[in-house]
Amino acid sequence: MDATEAAAVLDRARQGDSEAFQALVERHSRSVFRLAYRMTGNEQDAEDVVQESFLRAYRQLGRFESRANFGTWLYRIVSNCSVDLMRSKQARHDQVRGDSLDEAVELPAADVPGPERMAQSAEIERRVQAALRELSPLERAAFTLRHYEGRSIEEISAALNLGTSAAKHSVFRAVKKLRVALAPLRSQES
Amino acid sequence: MSATHYSEDDLTLYYYGEARRRDAIERHLESCSACASVYRDISGTLAMIAPPEAPERGDQYGLEVWQRIRHQLPERPEPWWATFFRRDRLVFAAAAAMLVAAAFVAGRVWPRQPAGVAPSAVLQTASGGPGSIAAGDTRQRILLTSVADHLDRSERVLTDVMNAPDRSDISSAQRWADDLLTTSRLYRQDALDAGEQSVAMVLDDLERNLIEIVNRPSKISAADLEQIRRRIDAAALLFKVRVMSDELRRREDAPDRSTPRTSTRKIS
Numbered sequence: 001m002d003a004t005e006a007a008a009v010l011d012r013a014r015q016g017d018s019e020a021f022q023a024l025v026e027r028h029s030r031s032v033f034r035l036a037y038r039m040t041g042n043e044q045d046a047e048d049v050v051q052e053s054f055l056r057a058y059r060q061l062g063r064f065e066s067r068a069n070f071g072t073w074l075y076r077i078v079s080n081c082s083v084d085l086m087r088s089k090q091a092r093h094d095q096v097r098g099d100s101l102d103e104a105v106e107l108p109a110a111d112v113p114g115p116e117r118m119a120q121s122a123e124i125e126r127r128v129q130a131a132l133r134e135l136s137p138l139e140r141a142a143f144t145l146r147h148y149e150g151r152s153i154e155e156i157s158a159a160l161n162l163g164t165s166a167a168k169h170s171v172f173r174a175v176k177k178l179r180v181a182l183a184p185l186r187s188q189e190s
Numbered sequence: 191m192s193a194t195h196y197s198e199d200d201l202t203l204y205y206y207g208e209a210r211r212r213d214a215i216e217r218h219l220e221s222c223s224a225c226a227s228v229y230r231d232i233s234g235t236l237a238m239i240a241p242p243e244a245p246e247r248g249d250q251y252g253l254e255v256w257q258r259i260r261h262q263l264p265e266r267p268e269p270w271w272a273t274f275f276r277r278d279r280l281v282f283a284a285a286a287a288m289l290v291a292a293a294f295v296a297g298r299v300w301p302r303q304p305a306g307v308a309p310s311a312v313l314q315t316a317s318g319g320p321g322s323i324a325a326g327d328t329r330q331r332i333l334l335t336s337v338a339d340h341l342d343r344s345e346r347v348l349t350d351v352m353n354a355p356d357r358s359d360i361s362s363a364q365r366w367a368d369d370l371l372t373t374s375r376l377y378r379q380d381a382l383d384a385g386e387q388s389v390a391m392v393l394d395d396l397e398r399n400l401i402e403i404v405n406r407p408s409k410i411s412a413a414d415l416e417q418i419r420r421r422i423d424a425a426a427l428l429f430k431v432r433v434m435s436d437e438l439r440r441r442e443d444a445p446d447r448s449t450p451r452t453s454t455r456k457i458s
Contacts, residue, residue, distance in 0.1 A: 030251055148241040153208060182235050183235075
């Protein structure tokens with residue numbers, strides 16, 4: 001689909017043409033899923049985000065400015081849907097807050113696995129995921145956009161509807177928490 | 191070694207290439223072991239965090255997502271101008287204008303019916319009743335031909351859809367069906383006005399199935415296609431359309447119009 005064709009499809013979708021919207025869904029679903037998965041770290045949650053993002057996009061399509069880039073606009077919706085989903089999950093899990101971070105980070109020195117095991121990428125991955133789960137939804141979203149997606153602070157603030165300073169500090173807080181959480185791994189490395 | 195140190199936040203921005211005083215930080219890290227140690231820790235930690243590999247999604251994933259959400263899409267209010275200029279409305283308006291113009295010309299050119307004869311619709315007038323006249327014959331012949339042609343075209347679309355392979359693109363059949371839908375509504379109304387109930391019923395069945403075809407995704411799934419086929423089969427629609435078309439052709443060609451109309455028989 002070239003740029004002219006894409007603009008025409010988008011225009012038709014904005015006027016309520018569901019077939020045109022279908023074309024947009026088919027075109028962007030995979031990238032939306034990829035971002036949602038990185039944001040949530042969970043396949044089922046990512047599927048929920050994909051679905052909710054497109055429904056939200058359909059409802060808000062009338063407000064989309066045709067000069068803007070649809071992919072960027074959609075990516076903002078996905079980011080916000082991810083944050084909303086993580087917040088609602090966090091609210092549900094607050095009462096039964098897991099001990100994943102305790103397991104992953106605050107293990108007594110004797111329980112810290114040896115260097116051989118630590119070298120295994122699966123173990124590192126498990127601990128990283130546990131540490132990421134301990135971030136607040138906003139911190140995780142900001143960190144994902146900065147670290148995985150390579151978005152600038154300006155872009156993160158636009159995507160998450162935050163001020164630049166708030167976006168920046170969300171990233172800083174995430175990095176601080178991750179440093180603390182992953183310190184045992186670093187100390188084993190050094 | 192410089193007296194002032196950079197904060198962890200500055201070094202984080204530096205890691206991501208967003209620090210404003212990048213050259214100064216670089217020089218500082220070369221000379222300040224404390225900041226260099228913090229930076230090593232930050233960069234070492236962040237280097238461990240690789241992007242998670244998202245589970246692979248196939249080429250049909252977009253279509254799967256669409257199938258999941260399409261029944262949940264909310265109604266979006268159209269802008270007033272879009273409603274006003276909708277294509278079917280324009281077609282209706284044009285058709286109505288043509289009918290008015292045709293009626294005006296017919297009224298001016300053709301002789302009036304004798305008083306006391308009801309202004310029956312064209313099909314009825316020309317079907318051999320006492321009020322049958324040449325003008326009515328002509329108009330009926332046109333209408334019979336038009337409806338028969340319409341049914342033939344509809345039969346071709348239905349046949350195309352019935353024989354379409356699974357997951358194929360039916361967009362051309364849908365465009366055709368969309369055009370036929372508009373015409374079908376007009377003919378059905380004419381048939382009702384003329385008391386041609388059986389014609390109207392077949393056209394009504396036809397419309398319902400054309401709507402089904404038009405409203406499906408153009409890259410139709412096997413399940414959707416099967417559903418359409420079952421509907422068409424259940425209504426015996428292809429059979430009805432063929433029978434009705436044949437019957438209208440016979441009536442169109444019949445030299446003796448005083449024979450009773452057969453179209454009033456129920457096709458079921």
